[in-house]
Amino acid sequence: RRINCRNALNAGQAEIAYEIAKNHGPLTGQYYYEAEFLAGWIALQFLGKPEIAQQHFLALRTASSGPKTTAKSEYWLARALGAMGNDTEANSHLENAAKFPLTYYGQIARQTLKATPGALPLPPAPTPSEEDFENFAKRDAVKTIALIRAVKLDKLAPLFFHQLARTIESPGEAFLLAKLATVMQQPHASVRLSKIAFNRGLPLAEQAYPTNLLPEYKRINKPVEPALLYALSRQESEFNPVAKSPVGARGLMQIMPGTARAIARQNKVRYHRSKLTKDPSYNVMLGAAHLADLLASYNGSYILTLVAYNAGGGRVRSWTKEFGDPRAKNVDAIDWVERIPFTETRNYVKKILTGLQIFRSRLNGPGGALRILSDLNRGQQETPAETAPPGPEPATASN
Numbered sequence: 459r460r461i462n463c464r465n466a467l468n469a470g471q472a473e474i475a476y477e478i479a480k481n482h483g484p485l486t487g488q489y490y491y492e493a494e495f496l497a498g499w500i501a502l503q504f505l506g507k508p509e510i511a512q513q514h515f516l517a518l519r520t521a522s523s524g525p526k527t528t529a530k531s532e533y534w535l536a537r538a539l540g541a542m543g544n545d546t547e548a549n550s551h552l553e554n555a556a557k558f559p560l561t562y563y564g565q566i567a568r569q570t571l572k573a574t575p576g577a578l579p580l581p582p583a584p585t586p587s588e589e590d591f592e593n594f595a596k597r598d599a600v601k602t603i604a605l606i607r608a609v610k611l612d613k614l615a616p617l618f619f620h621q622l623a624r625t626i627e628s629p630g631e632a633f634l635l636a637k638l639a640t641v642m643q644q645p646h647a648s649v650r651l652s653k654i655a656f657n658r659g660l661p662l663a664e665q666a667y668p669t670n671l672l673p674e675y676k677r678i679n680k681p682v683e684p685a686l687l688y689a690l691s692r693q694e695s696e697f698n699p700v701a702k703s704p705v706g707a708r709g710l711m712q713i714m715p716g717t718a719r720a721i722a723r724q725n726k727v728r729y730h731r732s733k734l735t736k737d738p739s740y741n742v743m744l745g746a747a748h749l750a751d752l753l754a755s756y757n758g759s760y761i762l763t764l765v766a767y768n769a770g771g772g773r774v775r776s777w778t779k780e781f782g783d784p785r786a787k788n789v790d791a792i793d794w795v796e797r798i799p800f801t802e803t804r805n806y807v808k809k810i811l812t813g814l815q816i817f818r819s820r821l822n823g824p825g826g827a828l829r830i831l832s833d834l835n836r837g838q839q840e841t842p843a844e845t846a847p848p849g850p851e852p853a854t855a856s857n
Contacts, residue, residue, distance in 0.1 A: 463496055464799050468780055472504035480514075491527050494518040498534060503793055508541035525659065529555045529564035536567070560656075560663065562808040565815050565830045566792065578819040578827040581661035583633060590630030597622065600638075607642065615639070616647045623651035629660050636665040645671055646698035653696070667816045671697035672710070675739045678725040679747035680754065685821055687711075687746060689813035690767070693806060699738040708734040711745030718744045721751070759785050759837030761795060764810055769803045784834075791834040 459478060466475035479500060482493035498514030501507045515538055519531035532555035539548035552571050558564030559578055568578075586594075594600055599618045606614050619639055626632050632655040639648035645668065652665035672688060694712035695701040707714050713721075715731050721744045722729035733740040749767065756762035756774070761784045766774050777798065778784075784794040798804035811833055819827035 460492065460496070461799075463500075464797075467500060467504065467797075468799075472500055476500045476505060490521060491518060494521070495530065495534070498538070499796060502534070502538050502541060503790075506541075508538040512538040512542070524657070525558040525564070526561045526657075529558040529561040529567065533563040533567045559828075560812070560816060562812045562830075565812060565828060566834075569828055569831045578815055580663045580816070580819060583664050584629035584661055586630035586634050590628055590634060593628065594631045594634045603638065603642075612642055612644065615642060615644065616650070619644075619647050619651045620654060623654035624658075626655065626660075629662075632660045632662055633665070636662060646696045646701075649692065649696045663816065664820070667692065667813065667820055668697070669817065669820050672742060673739045675742040675746065677746065678727060678743060679750040682746050682749050682753070683814075685814050685817035686760070686810075687742070687749070688817040688821070689810045690749070690764075691742075691745075692813055692817075693810050699741070700735045702735065709741035709745075710738055711741055711749075713741060713745050713748065717748060721748045724751075757785060757837035757839065760811065760814075760833050761791060761807060762837070764807045765798065765803060768806045769800060773800075773803070785837040785839055787838060795834070 459482065463475050463478040466472075466478060476497060479493055479497035482490070482497075485493055494514045494517045498511040498518065501514065502511035512535065515531050515535045518527065519535060522528040522531050532551045536548040536551035536555065539545075539551060549571070552567045555564055555567035556571055559568050560580070565578070599622050603615050603618050606612060606618075616639075619635065622635050623632070626635060632652075635655075636648045636652045639645070639651060648665060649668060649671070652662040656662045656666040667688075669688065672684075672691060691697055691710050694707075695710050697710060699710050701710070701712065702708055703712060705714075708718075713734060715734065718731075718734055719729045721727075725747055727743070730737075730740065734744075735741070749763065752763040752766050753759075755771075756766070762774050762778070765777070781794055781797045782789040784791045795804060795807055798807065811830055814833060815828050815830050818829075
């Protein structure tokens with residue numbers, strides 16, 4: 459149904475797309491969220507019916523529990539109310555969305571409201587209490603992890619880390635869990651469990667967005683913003699230097715061996731397949747060079763660069779042909795991202811742009827950190843040139 463809805467929209471049949479989304483039947487969780495969002499978004503942006511859109515966004519807001527969906531529903535309620543001329547109520551909903559500054563739509567809302575430039579409040583790391591220490595030590599899963607350490611089977615520990623991250627309610631205990639993973643020299647496990655806890659509302663921003671897990675590397679191409687490298691590597695591998703995907707992408711930046719070979723040849727660097735997972739600096743050197751090539755190909759557009767890195771240049775060409783070019787001033791970049799048909803790629807772009815703002819704040823301090831609207835519109839020009847060929851196919855697996 460979701461695919462049929464998007465296919466109808468791409469074929470210019472917005473009314474049919476709306477009917478498909480609206481008549482979604484009994485759904486729960488993410489499926490319900492997506493159906494209500496699609497119905498509201500199509501009604502607002504393609505049918506020009508903000509009153510109808512408002513009802514769908516209200517339904518989404520009522521069903522929302524997590525920060526991401528809440529911020530999304532509040533932002534689009536603001537857009538619908540703004541289209542109806544109700545600026546006062548629209549601003550109120552923007553302010554509600556902006557209460558979630560570590561989410562994609564929370565950041566967009568915050569910058570739309572012209573909050574203090576660069577201000578991106580990060581929650582401080584929790585300080586565990588004596589009760590947290592006692593309760594943590596009593597947990598059966600923690601005792602099991604201790605046994606695993608004793609018999610040197612540390613590779614089994616992440617199973618218990620992730621289970622605990624999904625159930626622990628105390629911020630202090632969540633902090634202790636992340637610390638334990640770090641002590642066991644599993645920083646990537648610490649990142650993953652911190653992401654799980656962070657997405658549940660526990661304040662582990664520093665642990666979920668660490669700034670000490672990318673190695674120094676030799677630059678062989680144009681420079682790439684460090685915060686972008688961090689955000690992309692976090693999304694690709696959770697900073698696991700030996701990560702391998704089912705289709706063969708490798709290392710911190712999840713580079714496909716064929717792409718790595720082409721980048722090495724292009725930059726006159728010796729290619730070593732084994733180094734993609736054995737030498738983190740080598741992996742980042744080639745990954746950063748590939749990212750720089752993509753940025754140059756797409757006139758600095760972060761959206762198109764991330765789409766190409768995840769899904770390949772062929773998808774960039776077909777989607778810019780279908781939806782327009784997000785670098786054009788007459789194309790709404792926020793809408794363009796929502797039109798990406800692959801859920802994985804759509805979420806990939808959003809998560810990296812969101813993480814980019816957080817890593818900027820962590821690496822550079824709060825000044826100048828929040829620039830998500832500028833990042834969405836990077837490479838913008840009156841009439842974008844024809845999308846350049848991307849060179850090697852995606853660094854990671856395509857959808």
